[in-house]
Amino acid sequence: MSTSTIPSTTTAMASEKTFLAYTPSQGKVYAEARRDYHRSVYDAVLSYHTSGGGELDTLLDIGCGPGTATRRLGGHFEHAIGLDASAGMVETARTLGGTTATGEKIRFEVSTSDKLVEGDCCVDVIVAATAAHWFEMSSFWRRAAQVLRPGGSVALWCSGESSVHSSTPNAGAIQAALERIREEERLDDFFEEGNRLVRAGYVDLPLPWTVEPGVQGFERASFVRREWGFGDEFYAGQMEVDLDTFEKVLGTASPITRWREAHRDAVGSERDIVRRYRRAIETLLHEAGVQPGQERVRGAVTGVLLMVRRT
Template identity: 45%
Template sequence: MADVATVPTPAPVEKTFRAYTKEQGATYAKGRLGYDQRIYNYIYDHHVSTGGQTDSLLDIGCGPGTVARELSPRFTRTIALDPSVGMIDAARALGGATSAPEPIRFEVSTAEELGSNLSPPVADASVDLITAATAAHWFDMPGFWAAAARVLKPGGSVAIWTSSSKYIHPSMPNAASMQQILQDFRDEYIQPHMTPGNLIAEKMYETLPMPWDLETPVAEFEESAFLRKDWNKDGTVGPDGEFFLGQKKLSLGHVERLLETVSPVTRWREAHPDDVGTDRDVVKMAVGKLASLLHEAGMEPGKEIITTGVTGALIMVKKKE
């Protein structure tokens, strides 16, 4: 269970992604890969095995709609919400369908509204599964839990998870040195532009408030049914040398695009507009250092590949029957 204080703290209001344009949302979708199917299987199996139904999926903080598209074939109806107009525009352009099949409904709404602002609104007691992937650190959790209790069916589930692909697989040549480059990138350039929400995510949601931790607990949720699952914590690999949530071989170009989607990078670039895209750009500097190590190991320029591993943490909560 999360170890959190029960006194209320200010919600870490997210401003960077909310200001995204449709073009920025499309770029984000290209840089952020989808999640390994095994995490979807784990969520789905736990949801169904604990009595959850598969009529209605509600994805929160959906961004360009990646999770909604990947999970929707298992559900009859899907609504995906994000507070950013630009992200929703990008999601609608990419589309997606459910098992019915019917189109995914992408709408602008916050985690605290959960569609109450829409026409038609997300109805009370109408949702089987709520998902939030690498987004809950931006939520006002008391408001979110109250709204989730309202829209979930009895026995419905909430699945909240986050992941990090900042780990270099130990099989890579110069792995330790490349890992240090990413750590320096974080400590020297990114950390000053981190917000409280970034820090919650960096701790893999260990401090994310649960409904029973709040000053006014949300009693509709069953504390005894709480589930937390960690994969490859702190970048450690399993006995087989693999990351459970997958490892990806990325070109340097993809690594660059991925780093550019990190919200503190956006804020760094806003603070240093004259350096964006130059050899003083924080992303360009990090990627250049990685390239030098790969060339030192014998990789040809233009053919650099980095194997990264993904760590993750999943929280699942059930609404009482």
């Protein structure tokens, strides 16, 4: 792919409005709060692609957010482009930067149309990290089939269920308290279909052969679904955080953002849903003997990676 090719960007992500409206400052907070994926995720993508004879010329990351996955994978490719519908996210990604295997700067562009890039058969790998659940998948698969080179790969991944790790003091009581607050605040009312696809581990994410009409050009036999359980490392680093970090991370979740938009008078107060979570955790940790100022909670998540190859 010529580095002068300008991405005219991604398939429809119009179903997701929360991140689309992110400002650069919100994008910065998101980048600081969200953790990178474990090396095993990236290794799985690269191994799958190269084992089928795929080349490492051009990477395209759709819904790249602040560019975390683009940077990690882009270092293995000659060219890398990250696309996102949010100008705030793209500005953050550009600020953070990144280079490819050749030292070329990674390109980050705002997506505004139903195209991935200008031209066909020009991309080797398309990835979407915790983003595909917001796509209009019929359009995505049709355009992906056009822009991928023969032997190219698509890799889509996300985290799934989350829980309090059993090593956290009073873990069972904390988990029960979080679920009770979730019900009291009717947080599920602020889940969209994309959030539900994530919670279910992409079991129902439309694939080339399940969309209507079906999309030709992908090897169904090449399809791989890889899962990470609660005991596996889907994210990099330790899952144990202090409660300031807990609040910051949870505040970037789209259902929480939508809840806060509907309860503006509660934001930042003791009635804020995230603050209620925090106070419940603090109380139960103290009951278990944790001293004030030493409160930490460890989380556990599942993860899933879907991969398929272009014929």
